[in-house]
Amino acid sequence: MKRFNEKISRKNTNCVKWNMVDDDVLSFSIADSDYPTSEEIVKCLTDRVNHPVYGYTFPDPMYYESIINWTKRRYGYEITKSNIIPTNGVVTSLYYAINFLKDKTEGIIVQTPVYNPFYSVIQDNGKKIVENKLIKNDNFYTMNFQELDKQLETNKILILCNPQNPTGRVFTYDEIKEVVRLAKKHNAYILSDEIHCDVILEGHKFTSVNKFASEYKNMIVFTSISKSFGLAGLKTSNVIIKDEKLADEFRAFLATKYIGSGNIFGLVAVKAAYNHSEAWLDKQNKHLTNNFKLLKKYLNEKHPEVGVTKTEGTFLAWLDLSFLGMPCEVMQQELLKFGISINEGKRYSEDCKGYIRFNFACSEEQMLAGLEILSKFINANTK
Numbered sequence: 001m002k003r004f005n006e007k008i009s010r011k012n013t014n015c016v017k018w019n020m021v022d023d024d025v026l027s028f029s030i031a032d033s034d035y036p037t038s039e040e041i042v043k044c045l046t047d048r049v050n051h052p053v054y055g056y057t058f059p060d061p062m063y064y065e066s067i068i069n070w071t072k073r074r075y076g077y078e079i080t081k082s083n084i085i086p087t088n089g090v091v092t093s094l095y096y097a098i099n100f101l102k103d104k105t106e107g108i109i110v111q112t113p114v115y116n117p118f119y120s121v122i123q124d125n126g127k128k129i130v131e132n133k134l135i136k137n138d139n140f141y142t143m144n145f146q147e148l149d150k151q152l153e154t155n156k157i158l159i160l161c162n163p164q165n166p167t168g169r170v171f172t173y174d175e176i177k178e179v180v181r182l183a184k185k186h187n188a189y190i191l192s193d194e195i196h197c198d199v200i201l202e203g204h205k206f207t208s209v210n211k212f213a214s215e216y217k218n219m220i221v222f223t224s225i226s227k228s229f230g231l232a233g234l235k236t237s238n239v240i241i242k243d244e245k246l247a248d249e250f251r252a253f254l255a256t257k258y259i260g261s262g263n264i265f266g267l268v269a270v271k272a273a274y275n276h277s278e279a280w281l282d283k284q285n286k287h288l289t290n291n292f293k294l295l296k297k298y299l300n301e302k303h304p305e306v307g308v309t310k311t312e313g314t315f316l317a318w319l320d321l322s323f324l325g326m327p328c329e330v331m332q333q334e335l336l337k338f339g340i341s342i343n344e345g346k347r348y349s350e351d352c353k354g355y356i357r358f359n360f361a362c363s364e365e366q367m368l369a370g371l372e373i374l375s376k377f378i379n380a381n382t383k
């Protein structure tokens with residue numbers, strides 16, 4: 001686990017997460033990881049850098065092969081090259097998927113609390129946000145299928161987030177099966193953001209909606225190497241559409257918007273990640289499992305009043321601090337003064353003003369230092 005506990009400064013690397021806070025602040029905000037990516041990825045990128053011409057480039061057959069093999073090995077379903085559309089970012093792809101389907105619906109369903117750009121891609125397409133609130137019970141979130149069933153009668157697009165940001169749910173096979181069944185019943189489209197699908201904590205199993213592609217075709221899946229391998233700065237992603245007709249139509253649509261595939265380094269990194277970095281990924285998932293266990297233990301012992309949501313996947317802890325009675329924007333400012341940066345709950349849902357999102361993709365030492373600061377902040381505001 002040495003690589004994941006390595007101390008490495010990201011200051012002065014144009015890093016959004018660390019350069020926007022003062023030098024004495026520890027950052028647990030933006031969803032990227034603070035440890036080095038796999039040695040194989042660094043090596044492949046270095047080899048490419050060493051060839052000093054960086055002109056126009058395209059995804060080669062090995063690029064597609066790496067995704068096809070990874071998908072089969074890790075997620076258990078088959079795809080071919082024609083199912084894959086390389087793109088340059090999941091949010092961009094989501095925005096254009098809605099744009100592509102804009103005549104199908106006025107309302108678009110999101111399951112909240114959820115990653116905030118889901119709201120803006122809907123609004124920027126001139127569509128209405130329809131909230132299918134997740135149900136919270138004992139610090140664990142589940143879907144409200146009954147309400148979803150009703151909402152799908154009139155709203156023909158659902159944006160699914162699995163694994164879910166910020167709640168960390170990895171929806172089960174049965175839950176995903178039910179979502180697909182409902183979408184089929186109402187002839188609605190599922191846009192499934194699966195960007196966190198490789199980051200699964202021990203004891204959980206990821207199920208893509210594409211596992212049910214033989215039963216239903218109106219589904220678009222979004223994946224990327226960015227969260228899985230600490231490569232968000234490469235802006236490289238893939239859209240996977242099992243239905244070839246839909247895939248061809250979306251590919252042709254994206255061409256009219258001049259959306260190209262990832263950049264030269266992203267194309268190299270995809271192959272290095274999927275072909276050579278599986279062992280690194282499994283080690284990362286162990287490290288994250290351990291970090292989350294420690295985080296939960298620490299908060300349960302020191303501050304049992306904090307609601308620690310059960311994270312099953314992603315590297316995000318979703319913490320309910322509403323017992324403090326402090327709005328999250330104030331909490332965020334106060335925590336900065338104490339020395340940590342987090343994301344405020346409200347950006348994921350108006351209902352979550354007492355929550356913070358705490359990213360634990362860092363060394364154990366850094367995480368524990370952050371928790372100490374959080375603990376001081378809680379003590380200072382409860383005594």
Ligand SMILES: Cc1ncc(COP(=O)(O)O)c(C=O)c1O
Nearest residue numbers: 031089090091092115165193195
């Ligand atoms: C659920 C989800 N989708 C998409 C993104 C961003 O993807 P991209 O940088 O490829 O646009 C994130 C980043 O945090 C995310 O959590």
